[in-house]
Amino acid sequence: MAVIQFQDVTKVYPLPAGDVVALDGVSLDIDSGEFVSIMGPSGSGKSTLLNIMGSLDVPTSGDVYISGSRIGVMNDDELTLLRRDHIGFIFQHFNLIPLLSAVENVEYPMILRGRKTEARKRAVEVLAAVGLEESLYTHKPNELSGGQQQRVAIARALVNEPDFLLCDEPTGNLDTKTGTGIMNLLSRMNDGGTTVIVVTHDPRMTEYSNRTISIVDGRLA
Amino acid sequence: MTFFDLARRNTERHMFRSALAIIGIVIGVVAIASMGVLGNSINLMVGDVVSDVGDTIIVSPAVGGGGIFGGGGASTGLSERQVEDIRRAIGTNRAIPVITGADRMMVGATTGGVMIYAMHAEDIPYLLEKESGAYLKETAAACMIGKGLADSWKDEGLKLGSRIRIGDETLRVVGILEERGMSFDVNPDHAIVVPHRWYSDRYETDEYDQVIVKVRNVNDIDAVKDAIDERMNRRDDVVNVMDTRRILESITSMYESVTLFLMGIGAISLLVAGVSILNVMMMSVTERTREIGVLRSIGTRRNELMRIFIYEALILGTIGAVVGGILSFGGGYLMTGVFLGDSTYLFNPTSLLYIAFGMSFGVGTSVLCGLYPAWKAAKLNPIQALRHE
Ligand SMILES: Nc1ncnc2c1ncn2[C@@H]1O[C@H](COP(=O)(O)OP(=O)(O)OP(=O)(O)O)[C@@H](O)[C@H]1O
Ligand SMILES: [Mg+2]
Numbered sequence: 104m105a106v107i108q109f110q111d112v113t114k115v116y117p118l119p120a121g122d123v124v125a126l127d128g129v130s131l132d133i134d135s136g137e138f139v140s141i142m143g144p145s146g147s148g149k150s151t152l153l154n155i156m157g158s159l160d161v162p163t164s165g166d167v168y169i170s171g172s173r174i175g176v177m178n179d180d181e182l183t184l185l186r187r188d189h190i191g192f193i194f195q196h197f198n199l200i201p202l203l204s205a206v207e208n209v210e211y212p213m214i215l216r217g218r219k220t221e222a223r224k225r226a227v228e229v230l231a232a233v234g235l236e237e238s239l240y241t242h243k244p245n246e247l248s249g250g251q252q253q254r255v256a257i258a259r260a261l262v263n264e265p266d267f268l269l270c271d272e273p274t275g276n277l278d279t280k281t282g283t284g285i286m287n288l289l290s291r292m293n294d295g296g297t298t299v300i301v302v303t304h305d306p307r308m309t310e311y312s313n314r315t316i317s318i319v320d321g322r323l324a
Numbered sequence: 325m326t327f328f329d330l331a332r333r334n335t336e337r338h339m340f341r342s343a344l345a346i347i348g349i350v351i352g353v354v355a356i357a358s359m360g361v362l363g364n365s366i367n368l369m370v371g372d373v374v375s376d377v378g379d380t381i382i383v384s385p386a387v388g389g390g391g392i393f394g395g396g397g398a399s400t401g402l403s404e405r406q407v408e409d410i411r412r413a414i415g416t417n418r419a420i421p422v423i424t425g426a427d428r429m430m431v432g433a434t435t436g437g438v439m440i441y442a443m444h445a446e447d448i449p450y451l452l453e454k455e456s457g458a459y460l461k462e463t464a465a466a467c468m469i470g471k472g473l474a475d476s477w478k479d480e481g482l483k484l485g486s487r488i489r490i491g492d493e494t495l496r497v498v499g500i501l502e503e504r505g506m507s508f509d510v511n512p513d514h515a516i517v518v519p520h521r522w523y524s525d526r527y528e529t530d531e532y533d534q535v536i537v538k539v540r541n542v543n544d545i546d547a548v549k550d551a552i553d554e555r556m557n558r559r560d561d562v563v564n565v566m567d568t569r570r571i572l573e574s575i576t577s578m579y580e581s582v583t584l585f586l587m588g589i590g591a592i593s594l595l596v597a598g599v600s601i602l603n604v605m606m607m608s609v610t611e612r613t614r615e616i617g618v619l620r621s622i623g624t625r626r627n628e629l630m631r632i633f634i635y636e637a638l639i640l641g642t643i644g645a646v647v648g649g650i651l652s653f654g655g656g657y658l659m660t661g662v663f664l665g666d667s668t669y670l671f672n673p674t675s676l677l678y679i680a681f682g683m684s685f686g687v688g689t690s691v692l693c694g695l696y697p698a699w700k701a702a703k704l705n706p707i708q709a710l711r712h713e
Contacts, residue, residue, distance in 0.1 A: 198614070198617075200618060202330055211622070214325060215622075216623075259622070
């Protein structure tokens with residue numbers, strides 16, 4: 104079953120100097136349980152593609168279905184709820200909320216869904232699954248290493264049991280060894296059934312995935 | 325962990341900045357509340373001190389006396405004939421002509437100045453309450469004394485039955501008057517009241533300084549005033565006709581405008597405080613742009629994000645208002661103490677209302693000034709916010 108469906112998708116950024124076509128007739132399906140790498144040179148449209156998959160943005164033309172919903176016709180609140188309930192985000196810069204401790208960061212998406220009472224138990228469970236030491240649960244993000252922060256971020260992305268994880272260069276800010284640990288973790292999550300989509304510059308990362316989508320100048324290659 | 329916690333933690337993260345914003349609100353609230361309390365206390369005090377119930381009309385000679393051509397030589401009092409005219413104008417209401425004078429008096433071996441009110445003996449019970457002793461008889465060489473005078477001359481032996489010497493005449497104290505407070509007609513608390521006949525004999529005068537008209541039905545005040553005015557001032561302004569309620573009203577309204585003005589100054593300072601909240605929150609939004617992008621991308625809706633920021637303003641405003649409320653209690657205590665010499669009015673419900681008003685104004689201003697930054701935050705495009713460094 105396809106969790107993401109692009110049908111002849113075009114994204115145009117209108118600029119004073121002329122329109123920039125960031126995506127040009129992209130069609131693709133990503134099925135549940137896949138581990139997909141997206142590769143391409145700088146400026147080729149990877150982030151644009153990922154933003155639309157994450158329903159942070161909508162296409163200029165063509166149809167996009169995310170978890171069965173056609174995002175082109177949705178308003179801001181509907182898109183936000185789609186992200187909250189169906190998509191897990193993992194960023195290059197970890198992007199934890201600095202005011203919240205590790206475990207609170209993981210609880211946050213559950214609290215957004217109104218599942219406050221079970222939040223702590225579930226957050227601890229997921230943090231254990233991503234391999235964060237228990238003594239670090241109450242640490243603030245600035246008291247954690249990059250690798251630890253990214254583990255917390257992965258736990259936060261997983262806590263609401265999303266249909267898929269979107270990872271924009273998840274190892275871009277980590278050293279090789281830590282990066283490998285994170286990729287192994289994502290791989291293990293994928294083995295457990297989680298759909299994973301990773302944007303990367305690093306060809307070695309494609310080893311973890313079972314499919315690589317290449318994009319050049321906004322077109323799939 | 326709730327949106328409120330997030331807001332609280334952010335104010336704690338920037339302690340110094342939050343403290344500054346709070347201080348602004350505190351100053352504003354204190355200004356509004358203590359100004360309000362001060363003004364209100366003045367108002368209450370005027371209301372307390374001035375005892376007139378509003379059934380009184382005071383007729384006095386017009387200033388300058390005798391109209392345009394009257395000039396210096398004209399008499400400055402009201403004659404017996406004019407008093408008769410007033411009596412005719414007011415129908416069954418009572419006219420009480422009064423002479424006001426002053427002289428030196430001697431009690432035992434002590435002398436001092438004293439105010440003297442001369443009235444017809446039969447009028448006195450209609451104007452003044454007696455505390456002890458008896459009212460005057462028109463033919464007696466006797467007087468009644470004010471409560472204040474009795475108290476302050478107690479050590480000199482002034483009491484019921486004492487003798488007061490004025491010049492070479494002696495007056496016996498037959499009654500002591502009840503304390504009356506400040507008033508627009510007569511203020512006998514520190515004066516003596518004597519029969520009209522005794523006074524006119526001794527001082528050789530047949531004119532009165534004022535005629536106090538007690539109106540039986542308060543609703544008739546305006547009609548009675550008009551009647552006096554019509555009869556007495558047909559050609560020239562011979563007399564002034566005032567009613568105490570109008571005087572009281574104009575004094576009260578004057579103090580109300582003073583209160584309003586003082587509170588306006590407070591409001592301006594609160595406005596400045598509001599701007600500082602706005603500034604702090606705008607800084608917060610700018611600094612947290614990326615965090616806002618993260619919150620939005622992981623599923624925080626616009627109105628939820630707005631709530632976080634409005635809570636922040638609410639926290640700053642509430643702390644400022646509470647601290648300000650407490651301080652304005654102290655400030656009000658000080659101000660009323662210093663300016664009025666009496667702080668009890670602070671505990672009057674209306675004074676407390678001014679403090680509550682200042683506090684809610686503080687919270688309101690804060691939230692209002694937090695709205696724009698909150699809206700700004702909610703309007704941010706999550707993709708652009710995420711890219712923000
Ligand atoms: N908000 C925007 N407004 C205008 N043009 C944009 C915007 N975002 C992206 N673009 C343009 O769209 C094209 C694709 O950009 P995109 O960010 O998707 O590339 P990318 O593959 O992610 O690059 P990189 O590897 O450097 O991150 C680029 O030419 C970029 O300049
Ligand atoms: Mg990119």
